[in-house]
Amino acid sequence: MKPLETLTTAIANSFRSKLRTTLTILAIFVGAFTLTITNGLGTGISNYIDSQVAAVGPGNAFTVTKTDTSSSPGSGPQKYDPNTRVLAAGGRPGSTQVALNQSDLDTIAAVSGITGVTPVSRLNPAYIQWNNRDKYQLSVSPLAGAQPQLAAGEALDDAGTQPQIILPTSYITPLGFTGNDQAIGQDVIIGIQDATGTMHTVTARINGVEDNALLGSGGAFANKTLTAALTDAQSTGAPATTKNTWTAATATFASASKTQISDMKSQLSAAGYTAQTLEDRIGTVKTVINGIIGVLDAFAVIALVAAGFGIVNTLLMSVQERTREIGLMKAMGMGSGSVFALFSTEAAFIGLLGSLIGSGAAIGLGTAISGALARGPLSDLAGLQILSFAPAPVAGVILLVMAIAFIAGTLPAWRAARQNPIDSLRYE
Amino acid sequence: MQVPILSTRDLKKTYGRGPDRFDALKGVSLDIERGDSVAIVGKSGSGKSTLMHLLALLDAPGGGEVHVDGTNAKTLSGRRLNMLRNQMFGFVFQQFFLNHTTSVLENVVLPLKIAGTGARERRARGMEVLEQLELADKARNKAGNLSGGQKQRVVIARALANNPQVLFADEPTGNLDTATGTIVEDILFDLNQNHGITLITVTHDHDLAARFNRRLYIRDGQLISSDEEHAA
Numbered sequence: 001m002k003p004l005e006t007l008t009t010a011i012a013n014s015f016r017s018k019l020r021t022t023l024t025i026l027a028i029f030v031g032a033f034t035l036t037i038t039n040g041l042g043t044g045i046s047n048y049i050d051s052q053v054a055a056v057g058p059g060n061a062f063t064v065t066k067t068d069t070s071s072s073p074g075s076g077p078q079k080y081d082p083n084t085r086v087l088a089a090g091g092r093p094g095s096t097q098v099a100l101n102q103s104d105l106d107t108i109a110a111v112s113g114i115t116g117v118t119p120v121s122r123l124n125p126a127y128i129q130w131n132n133r134d135k136y137q138l139s140v141s142p143l144a145g146a147q148p149q150l151a152a153g154e155a156l157d158d159a160g161t162q163p164q165i166i167l168p169t170s171y172i173t174p175l176g177f178t179g180n181d182q183a184i185g186q187d188v189i190i191g192i193q194d195a196t197g198t199m200h201t202v203t204a205r206i207n208g209v210e211d212n213a214l215l216g217s218g219g220a221f222a223n224k225t226l227t228a229a230l231t232d233a234q235s236t237g238a239p240a241t242t243k244n245t246w247t248a249a250t251a252t253f254a255s256a257s258k259t260q261i262s263d264m265k266s267q268l269s270a271a272g273y274t275a276q277t278l279e280d281r282i283g284t285v286k287t288v289i290n291g292i293i294g295v296l297d298a299f300a301v302i303a304l305v306a307a308g309f310g311i312v313n314t315l316l317m318s319v320q321e322r323t324r325e326i327g328l329m330k331a332m333g334m335g336s337g338s339v340f341a342l343f344s345t346e347a348a349f350i351g352l353l354g355s356l357i358g359s360g361a362a363i364g365l366g367t368a369i370s371g372a373l374a375r376g377p378l379s380d381l382a383g384l385q386i387l388s389f390a391p392a393p394v395a396g397v398i399l400l401v402m403a404i405a406f407i408a409g410t411l412p413a414w415r416a417a418r419q420n421p422i423d424s425l426r427y428e
Numbered sequence: 429m430q431v432p433i434l435s436t437r438d439l440k441k442t443y444g445r446g447p448d449r450f451d452a453l454k455g456v457s458l459d460i461e462r463g464d465s466v467a468i469v470g471k472s473g474s475g476k477s478t479l480m481h482l483l484a485l486l487d488a489p490g491g492g493e494v495h496v497d498g499t500n501a502k503t504l505s506g507r508r509l510n511m512l513r514n515q516m517f518g519f520v521f522q523q524f525f526l527n528h529t530t531s532v533l534e535n536v537v538l539p540l541k542i543a544g545t546g547a548r549e550r551r552a553r554g555m556e557v558l559e560q561l562e563l564a565d566k567a568r569n570k571a572g573n574l575s576g577g578q579k580q581r582v583v584i585a586r587a588l589a590n591n592p593q594v595l596f597a598d599e600p601t602g603n604l605d606t607a608t609g610t611i612v613e614d615i616l617f618d619l620n621q622n623h624g625i626t627l628i629t630v631t632h633d634h635d636l637a638a639r640f641n642r643r644l645y646i647r648d649g650q651l652i653s654s655d656e657e658h659a660a
Binding site: 001002005009012016324325328329331332333334335336338420421422 | 481484486487506507509510511512513514515519521523525527529530538539541542543544
């Protein structure tokens with residue numbers, strides 16, 4: 001029998017007992033449906049986290065700090081070194097952070113693979129004001145290269161000379177705008193105090209409005225020009241040494257593989273710096289989510305295994321029912337291999353039908369539910385599509401189900417194949 | 429002399445073991461010439477069906493040999509055996525073994541499908557055989573909707589689809605009324621006389637057996653002369 005004949009005959013055979021085939025397909029449907037839904041959940045949440053992480057900072061950058069060697073307890077006070085400066089840092093009260101200076105930046109930039117180094121400036125603007133209305137406190141995200149999810153407007157232009165800012169949506173109404181669209185292109189005044197206590201003002205153009213973000217700091221994003229202007233204003237009157245020391249630097253690299261990244265990390269570490277990618281800092285969230293999805297997937301697979309026994313049962317009944325037919329075909333010279341192929345193809349076909357219908361229903365229903373949730377209960381988390389379906393995982397689910405169906409079909413198919421034609425023909 | 433198309437030497441077959449042991453064949457030797465028509469006659473339980481199954485290579489003998497065209501069947505590979513069953517032999521079983529849910533044509537071309545013949549050629553050959561058996565107008569009907577005689581003719585058409593050299597028939601008229609049975613008999617003898625097909629039939633019907641060239645009487649797993657049979 002030719003392979004195509006086997007396929008068409010197997011398909012025709014699977015429709016011979018419609019009720020039985022339908023029930024088996026339903027069992028597979030449940031498994032495929034669940035698996036597709038959990039997969040969609042994983043994809044949806046991962047996508048959301050990826051976009052949220054991108055809003056905090058770029059993926060292809062390290063945050064580099066000087067490795068503090070003084071923290072081990074019992075080591076006693078560090079010897080004073082006139083070339084080292086420490087800055088007050090976050091963390092437990094009194095903790096300090098060894099500062100970076102220009103020569104550090106040069107060392108970091110010299111590491112192979114690093115394409116650029118920008119010092120992280122801690123900007124502490126005092127207020128933001130529009131059109132002489134009320135002033136509000138403002139914080140500015142220190143990480144360069146972030147890609148916030150925009151509700152309106154455009155991304156920051158780091159190449160131009162115009163000072164630009166992206167504000168969180170929560171600022172729009174208090175500042176006196178009627179909506180996001182009105183705010184775009186407006187100039188706001190940012191007040192910032194210098195080292196001597198004098199207030200300076202810097203004018204910035206609102207280039208975009210950021211969606212509510214899960215991981216965001218609630219701060220504004222400034223482009224390079226605005227950052228430079230604010231830094232200048234803030235450091236007016238400060239001693240030159242303060243002006244040129246930073247707690248951390250952002251070192252960017254061209255997109256690199258995991259091994260290349262860890263290679264750069266170890267180089268930096270050898271030079272006395274601690275480098276962390278964004279993934280290092282936020283990646284644990286993803287690990288937890290992936291764990292939960294994994295457990296849900298496991299449940300779906302259990303459902304599929306149960307469906308697999310359904311397939312075994314259906315096909316065993318088919319083999320029983322068609323004993324004489326199998327005997328006849330073998331008497332007419334059909335080989336055992338062909339009989340096996342016929343029945344296992346039928347199993348795989350039932351698996352394909354079940355998984356296609358299951359995945360299709362899951363995608364349809366999932367997209368509808370996800371859309372409804374995004375408009376309703378989850379509307380605060382803008383940009384979250386809780387279920388999203390990528391072609392590759394869905395194709396993976398269909399293939400997995402077909403594989404399970406095929407394996408389930410091998411037992412009945414083997415029983416059919418080894419039948420003796422005469423015994424089969426005598427069977428009543 | 430021509431090599432017999434089928435011959436057996438001291439053929440034995442035993443079913444079961446211990447106290448349930450049953451010797452269905454106790455050493456049967458025979459030769460069947462090409463183009464002959466042979467009736468294997470015996471009562472039920474005499475071993476006649478077993479003999480036919482062994483001749484048709486559907487079952488492995490417990491002892492002895494079957495030669496097909498001078499070749500010992502035991503030496504044939506599984507692939508070759510399947511080829512032989514498919515190309516050389518045609519079967520008409522007592523029960524029809526038709527797939528009731530598919531068309532008459534589909535049923536008839538089953539051996540061709542197994543042989544891997546293309547769809548177009550299959551159809552042409554299937555229609556040819558159906559015409560030969562005057563069933564061309566039923567080709568599209570569901571096999572389940574036919575009368576008993578028509579079904580038996582479909583079965584014969586199926587057996588002829590691959591142009592076999594030997595046609596085996598197990599009680600071909602057993603399920604049919606006398607009139608229909610006679611028609612089926614005429615078809616079988618026509619195939620033997622006008623198409624050169626060797627006809628081997630198992631029956632317990634002496635009237636049918638009388639129409640054959642040769643009769644092999646079998647009792648308790650052994651060939652006997654006709655006189656003993658009549659005496660018994």
